[in-house]
Amino acid sequence: MNLIMINSIKTTSGTAKYRLKEPNAKKETSIILDYSFGRKNRIKFSTGYKVDPKFWDGSNQRIRAISTIENRETVNADLVNYLAEFMKEISELKEIERTNKSVLKSLLQKIIRGEQKDVSITKTFFEYADSFILRKENQSKGLRSTKLSPVTVRSYKQTVNRLRDFNNELGYSLDFHTIDLNFYYEFVEFLEQKNYKTNTIGKHIKNLKTILNSATEDGYNSNLKYKHREFKALSEETVSIYLTEKEIEAIYNVDLSGAKDWELARDIFLVGYYTGQRVSDYNPVKKEQIKRFQGTEVIEFKQRKTGKKLFVPLHPKLKKIFKERYNGNPLPELNAGDINEFIKEVGRKAKIDDKISIEKKQNGKIVMDSLPKYSLIQSHTARRSFCTNAYLSKMPVIDIMAISGHSTEREFYKYIKVTPQERAIKIAESDFFK
Structure with missing residues (x-):
């Protein structure tokens, strides 16, 4: 033939x-x-x-x-x-x-x-959104290269739930052809009236655009009004704090013997502080990560976000925590949400209660609020506190970046929380001013 x-x-x-x-x-x-x-x-x-x-x-x-x-x-x-x-x-x-x-x-x-598969065109936005989420859930159970975190999948679900709330309460008849700038402004206003923060609203807009991009690529949507430059994910700078060395010391020393969950959250937080890593990398640290080079003990990390492999000296206070509280072993894992909840209580008990002024949107208006500092502590505060305090202690920036994993000095300086007064004091201690 x-x-x-x-x-x-x-x-x-x-x-x-x-x-x-x-x-x-x-x-x-x-x-x-x-x-x-x-x-x-x-x-x-x-x-x-x-x-x-x-x-x-x-x-x-x-x-x-x-x-x-x-x-x-x-x-x-x-x-x-x-x-x-x-x-x-x-x-x-x-x-x-x-x-x-x-x-x-x-x-x-x-x-x-030779297999007949019944495939029909999705007729509504919500039908497609549900199938999109199901696909993402299946991806999260698949190969590591395509794996999505449960947090990401949950974020998509939250967005679709908020869209359903909007649709039901306003009787909007939401579908692909009704998603335009009028919808955008009404949905944003709806979320503002529900007292959602600007960055949360931005997250929902970003997730919605991801779903619409997927629907357009798959042939379910032909309405491209969501690509208008005004149809954008709102954002505002978040209130990111750092804890001073004195405040870290207060957290280290506070008696939590009557609250074991708080104690574990505190100790995990301190692992984050003394290693300068993200919570996804320091919760937990495994025993096999602790190595010894030329008589010095270090913890080996492979950062999940960047893939970088780095080594952090094992701080004497971590050694003491491991030895005195966990029989010489690293700490067990604790749910990240629980860490964020419990570490605030630890901060409150350690009397980290200075007032922090913040701006926030409420009913579409910017209002000022004052919160105790402990209420703003979360797992990521550990890494930011390490970077800031290490900088103020005159550790070379290149060495701090070698631990934190920051790629550029510009990125690093944007990340740390140093006041102009603190920077002036640090500069005054240089040889030039002596």
Whole structure:
């Protein structure tokens, strides 16, 4: 059988061709049907066949006749038939279905696998949003490279719940075609009246735009008014505090023997302070992370956010905590939300109660409020306090960054909380002013 396959097949909808999954592989690799359509949209689907790259004719998209593969003619014939049937099926689709990845993949599933999958176009925004979240939940259980944190998935759920609240309370008939600037302003006002903070509102707008981008790419949405420059995620600078060395000492020494949960949260927080790491890296520290180099004990970290590997000297106070409270072992893990809740109580008991003035939006208006400092302490305060106090102690910035993982000095100086007065005192201690 002599089959000729053209380089690619072009239609008014898109371009289809076969290619190898790994063209430079030293062994057999999958033959993929690659279909490009619309603007930067494409799907890739395995044909179920594999071939050694040296036997593949990329120009004609077929297995070479010189190969020793016995069923090459059958494979080549199948490839021709798959492509022809796929293009025929596409020509019979409705316009909106021709750019719907789920519909296109279901066609290939039926043609190549012989499996019929019922795929219908999502008719409403909320139907799509629910399927989007379900997909994200499944991703969070998948491979590490595609894994989403439960916090991220929960954030999407919260956004959709707020949109449902808005839709039900205002009778808005929310759907893809009603999401425009009028909707944007009304939704923001709705959240402001519910006393949501500006950054929380911004988070919901950002999540909504992510869902809409996905729906547009998948062919479910054609309304692009959400891309208007005024349809933006609001934000404001958050109140980020740091604890002074004196306040850290108060937390270290406060008696928490009657509240074991608070005590564990306090000790985990101190691990964060004395290592300068994010809570995702210091909660928990495992025994095998503690190493010894030339007589010095260090803790080895591989930061989850950056992937950087770094080593932090084991602070004498951490050694003491491990020895006196945990039989020489690092601390057990505690839920991050519990740490944030309990560490505030620890700060209150340690009398870290200076008043902090903050600006916040309430019913769409900016109002001033005064809060005790302990109410603003959270797990991340540990890292910020380390960086700030290390800087004030005259530790070289490059060494602090080697511990904290900051990439640039500009990023570092923006992160630390040093008042102009504190900086002036530090400058005054330089050789120039002596």
